[in-house]
Structures are given as C-alpha cells and as structure tokens.
Amino acid sequence: MTALPLPTRIAYPEELAALRRVYDRICREDVLPEGSPDAAELSARAMSLFQHTGEVFDEAAFYEILRGKGQ
Secondary structure, three states: OOOOOOOOOOOOHHHHHHHHHHHHHHHHHHOOOOOOHHHHHHHHHHHHHHHOOOOOOOHHHHHHHHOOOOO
C-alpha cells in the first residue's frame, strides 16, 4: 500500500511575514544567531507547526506554542 502525502498548508505572504516576526522575536530573545543550528531547528519547528495548524493563523498563539507556553 502506498502512503498518501500529508496535506500541506499554503503560506500566504502575510502569514510568512508573521512567521518571520515570531522567528525573529524568539531568536532575539534567546540570542540565536541567524544560520546557527538552534535557529535552523527553530525554523523547522515553526514551519512544521504552521503546516499542521488550522485555517486561521494566530501570531500570538503561534508564538506561545513555540515557546512551550500554549497548546
């Protein structure tokens, strides 16, 4: 049996900008240099989380989830 690909969510420009703001904020707070392994891991986590969120993107909630403070 062939596995079907997981559904992928499309990121629109305003969502990409919000993802970038969250990424930049966490990198700034944690002093993660852009391009560092920790920043790359954060980016991968953020994109994975984004692809598995519902239809509505909430920047504040997304930040809290990445920080481990939200659900």
